[in-house]
Amino acid sequence: MARVDYLTFVPDGEPTLDSRLGESIDALRELGLPIAVISNASLLWYPEVRVALARADWVSVKIDSVIPRVWDQINRPHGVLRLVDILSGIQRFAAEFRGRLVSETMLVEGLNDAAEDIAALGRFIVSTGIGRAYLAIPHRPPAVAGVRGPDESVILAAFRTLAGQGLEVELLTAYEGDVFAYAGDLRAEILAISAVHPLRTSAIRALVEKAGGSMAAVDALLAAGELHRLEHEGETFYMRRLGGKG
CATH class of the missing domain: 1.10.10 (Arc Repressor Mutant, subunit A)
Incomplete structure (x- = not known):
């Protein structure tokens, strides 16, 4: 039987939008397994969200860029969301969190893959104390036609830049496979x-x-x-x- 590493919150949407996320994490504790949450970090500027998320053991925060113009192009955020607030929220959460914190960046060709953008991204991640950075590319159909990941050489250059800044870097660039659970319907x-x-x-x-x-x-x-x-x-x-x- 395969070993379960984490029970992970990966819903159809942002998990921190759930006002009862903390209660849900606590309710799963009786199963005796570590809890993971994959978040886009958009609400970490709210103290109550940081408190709820801190109940997890492993958290991934999405940081596609630290340059507002680039971040806006990639994420097309709601009008109330500002990158400066989100980055501040990530920094505060990183200082408070006692579990394992990692980052994930979706590399998009021509948007956030320039050398200077990657270097700035790495400097921010290092400043938070996050030790591991995941680099991903679009594997599935994006919301906007024509969006694709950078060439392999650009991805490897990004990898080397972040690794050179002292980060542990992992690429999420391979297709994850066709294995999905079947529950009977x-x-x-x-x-x-x-x-x-x-x-x-x-x-x-x-x-x-x-x-x-x-x-x-x-x-x-x-x-x-x-x-x-x-x-x-x-x-x-x-x-x-x-x-x-x-």
Whole structure:
């Protein structure tokens, strides 16, 4: 049996938007497993959010850029969100948190992959005391057509820059695979997973085979408007349609 490293909060949305996140973390403690939360860090400037998140054992905060203009281009934030507040929130949380804190950066070609941007990013991460930085690229269809990750040489240059600043760096640039759990209801599983992670054709076929079904179930979801196809980097993905039934 595989060992469980963490119970991780990765919902369809930002987990710190849940006003009862801290209570949920506490409720899971009886299972005896470490708790992880993957956050976009947008609400860490609220003290009550930092208190709730501090109940976790491992937290990842998203820092795509420390340059406001670049950060705005990538994240297209709500009008009340300002990068200066978010970065300040990350610094405060890093000073208060007693668990394991890491950062994640999504590298986007032509936006945040310039050498000076990466160097500034690294300086900020180091200043917070965060020791490990993850670098990711878009694997799934983005919200804006044409968005893609940088070339391999640019990714490796970013890796070397951050490592040279004393950070432990890990690349999240490889496809994570087609292994998804199946709990007994194929329709529900497809809709639940694809609402958070668009499924490649290979992944959805693997899930269908695990359920002992056929692609007819997928075709039915497409016909009902609950699922739709997307193309990205030469691959076909299936994603739950927002506002769909079920």
